[in-house]
Amino acid sequence: VNARLERSVGQLDFFDFVSSVDVNLGDDQAGNGDIVPEQSWRAELGFERDYGTWGAGNVLVFAEALEDIVDQVPIGTGEGPGNLDTGSRVGIELEGTFKFDRIGWGGAQLEVNGGYYKSEVDDPLTGETRRITRDLIRSVELELRHDIPDTNWAWGLHFENEKNAGVYRLTNLRRFENVPGFAWGFVEHKDVFGMTASVFVANLFDQDDQFTRAKYTPDRTGTIDSVEDHTRNFGPILTLRLKGTF
Numbered sequence: 001v002n003a004r005l006e007r008s009v010g011q012l013d014f015f016d017f018v019s020s021v022d023v024n025l026g027d028d029q030a031g032n033g034d035i036v037p038e039q040s041w042r043a044e045l046g047f048e049r050d051y052g053t054w055g056a057g058n059v060l061v062f063a064e065a066l067e068d069i070v071d072q073v074p075i076g077t078g079e080g081p082g083n084l085d086t087g088s089r090v091g092i093e094l095e096g097t098f099k100f101d102r103i104g105w106g107g108a109q110l111e112v113n114g115g116y117y118k119s120e121v122d123d124p125l126t127g128e129t130r131r132i133t134r135d136l137i138r139s140v141e142l143e144l145r146h147d148i149p150d151t152n153w154a155w156g157l158h159f160e161n162e163k164n165a166g167v168y169r170l171t172n173l174r175r176f177e178n179v180p181g182f183a184w185g186f187v188e189h190k191d192v193f194g195m196t197a198s199v200f201v202a203n204l205f206d207q208d209d210q211f212t213r214a215k216y217t218p219d220r221t222g223t224i225d226s227v228e229d230h231t232r233n234f235g236p237i238l239t240l241r242l243k244g245t246f
Contacts, residue, residue: 002046010038010070013081030080032073038083039067055109057096064089066121071133072168073124079170087121087132107147107154114140123168125220131165138163140181152190159183159205171219177210184237195244202237209233 012035044062051057066087073082093115100108119132131137145156161181167174184202209232217225 002048003044004046005041005043008040008042010040012037012070028078030075030078032075032080032082035070035082036068038070041065053099053102055097055099057094057112060093062091062093066119069121069132071121071124072170074170082124084121084124087119089117089119089132089135091115091117105146106149109145111143111145112141114138119165123220125168125170130168133165133168135165136162137165154188154190155186156188157183157185157204168220171217172213172215173220174211174213179208179210180205182207192242195242198239198241198243200237200239200241202239203235206233206235 042062042064044060046058046060048058049056066089067085069084069087070081071084072079073084075082094112096112098110098112100106100110115136116138117136119135120129121132122128123130139160139162141158141160143156143158145154147154159181160183161178163177182202183204184200185204186198186200188196188198190196211228211230211232213228215225215227216222
């Protein structure tokens with residue numbers, strides 16, 4: 001069991017200070033010379049366990065007290081990055097390696113990584129409690145790999161997906177999602193003229209990149225005026241790779 005308490009100060013991006021225009025989305029962003037870095041107190045508790053030939057795993061839980069949160073705020077008649085007074089974030093993260101030799105599947109193992117997060121802040125426009133803009137909500141990453149015993153062959157499968165909070169602007173709310181997630185499989189040979197040759201087939205689950213924007217009148221304190229929905233599908237991806245030292 002590990003415990004830690006720490007104080008940290010974030011960093012600002014140059015573009016937080018200057019005005020900009022997103023031509024693709026039609027959004028103006030005001031610069032803010034008064035913005036300051038986000039600060040936080042973080043308390044965490046970690047649990048680690050070694051299961052020997054079965055693998056290992058750990059769990060981390062944490063809570064953060066946030067100050068001067070960098071988020072989207074009204075600036076004059078427009079909007080841009082600015083500071084919100086206080087907020088909070090809690091989360092749990094899991095990591096694990098599971099080996100299958102003990103059940104007769106030699107050379108196979110599953111890597112698992114995931115997390116769930118919840119942030120809270122008072123919206124500077126509506127006063128309602130919401131998540132921090134673009135804050136991570138959940139993530140999952142799974143990788144199964146099988147190094148076939150007594151051969152140079154290996155194969156595997158990988159899946160990853162994450163979800164983030166929306167982008168809360170003055171007159172609209174934007175959300176991005178990747179559904180159902182990105183997956184690939186591979187076959188590998190570790191000795192092709194002294195190099196490792198791999199074939200990857202990606203986007204096995206036919207992922208869609210989804211974008212939704214709800215527009216409000218006169219702003220997010222009002223009513224929804226229109227909703228945009230865009231979906232992009234990019235099909236399967238085939239990759240051949242040779243890796244070695246020369």
